[in-house]
Each structure stands twice: as structure tokens, then as C-alpha cells.
Amino acid sequence: MTPKAGYSGGCQCGAVRYQAATELGYPHLCHCRMCQKASGNYALPLASAKRADFELTRGEPSWFHSSDLVRRGFCGTCGTPLFYDIPGTDFINVTLGSLDEPMAVQPVAQSNLAAKMPWFHALDVLPVEPDGDEAERTEAIRSSNHQHPDYDTQTWPQEKSHD
């Protein structure tokens, strides 16, 4: 499972997988209302890969043209937001949570602060739900997890061999 140089990632179900051979540029958190709604989130973390270094290694994303200039790629099977693409440029942006190792790429900036949630800074200090009566469900989910693993696999759909 040793990853190749660069970064790999994909959607939750594994129907769409990608690789970026070299470094990811300008990792940042976009707070604009279009990124918020596209990703159902408060903000969307993105970084750019050189198109020449970028490769879809499994499947094809679905696309929604959120404007004439920009299209957003997602998995048509499970919905994971994957790409922010400006056709005609020499780069493509990937969503940083779809990376197999999201902790490996740290954002350096935030953009479009006008739409930033007024309480965004307060997320840091939210109380943490203690482990407890959820343990049984957590185990049931773990043992029946249909998420693609965080590395490339030989076959898809995966064989049903849960541990």
C-alpha cells in the first residue's frame, strides 16, 4: 500500500479515484456561498494540481456547471464533491477531504470571507461528545463500512470481504 509520489484520493464509494503526481498548489479554505452550497458545508478546502500531472485512475466524475466558467466534479454514485475545475486552465482543484491523507496538505489561506459563517472561529472550542452508549453502533458501522479504503485498490466494486 505504499503510496506513489504525489497524492491520491477519491470519493467515498471508490467509483472515482485520482492521482496528482506533484505538489498541490495554494491549499485554501473557500467560504464563498457557491462552495458552501456545492459541498453542503461551511467552507470548502481546495488545492490545485497541474493538469499535466493529474490523472483519473478509476471512473469518471459527473459535472455540474455552477457558472459558465466553472464546473464542479462529483461522484455520481455516492455524491462526494471532488473537483473545482476551470476548463481551459492548466490546473484542476481537488477537494482536500477527498485526499486519502487529508492531513498531509495544510491550508495556507482562506478566501471569500464575506460569506464566512459569523461563528466559524467558535468551532475550535465546541464541546466534544464523549464516547458512550454509541459504542455499539460505532462498531456495527465499522464492521459494515462500505467506504472505499484510503488507498488505491485493484478491483471495484470491492469484493464483499469485511473483516
Place this chain on the structure above:
Amino acid sequence: MSVTYTGGCQCGAVRFRVRGELKDASICHCRMCQKAFGAYYAPLVSTRGAELVWTRGERKTFRSSNFVERGFCGDCGTPLTYEAPDGVAVAAGAFDDPSLLPPVVQYGTEAKIGFVDRLHQLPGHRTEEDAEQAPFVLELVSYQHPDHDTATWPPETDK
């Protein structure tokens, strides 16, 4: 008095309405929520005790485990729901005004990414400042559905 919230996906093919009080908003850092949302966590608003109605279109679902289905728009991909046996939670960013629903608790912190707590301290830019690097932002015409219900869909194309 009953409160009403509306929301939907980016393109507007799927729209919903929630009637009732929404008190249980959270962010979940678990790796399944991260990957499903393509982000560092999933912000979810529980609709337990309230009435959730789909007012336009139908969501697609992916069964992410034997207990849970995740709903999304098949046309534009917006993540919409986390559907568990004990209730449905809706993606906070899909509400027309997510600022009304600040989270009160976080889950799945064993998978929390170390730098997430400091994201709000990163240097920031307003959209106008991006125009130097990316002048197109000044002429951008959005095809995103507006943040309110509309009478017709697909939208008329009188750009």
C-alpha cells in the same frame, strides 16, 4: 410558534423544508463524514422532533454502511443528508441560511485533523481581491439556485 427552514442542493433540483425547532447541529470529524463531504468534517443538523419535507425532486442515496444512508443531489452532487435508524440529519451548508444553525457539539474527534482548529486564523481574502489573480470572478454569472424556494425548475434560461 413554528419555525420554518428551507434549503436544497446547489443546482436546485432537490429542495427541502423543515418545520420545527432545530437545536441539534454538530460537526462530525470521522473519516466517513470527511470523505463523503470531501472536506475536514460534515456539518449536520438533526431533524429529530421536527418535520422534514422534500419539496422538489428526489435525492439519490449511497449506503455508506449497513446502518447509514447518505443522500445527495444526482444532478450537482451536493451532499444533503445523513440518514440513520434514529433520524435524518441534513447537511448544514445546504440550508438557505446556514448561519442560523451554529453547531453545538463535535463528534468523531478521534479522526479530527490537527490543523482544523486554526483554520479561522489563516490569512483571508475577499472575493474582490482574488480578481487580480483571477479576473473572471468579476464577470461570473452563477447558475446556482438562489437561497430561497422558486416556482419553477429548471430555471428559465434568460441570461
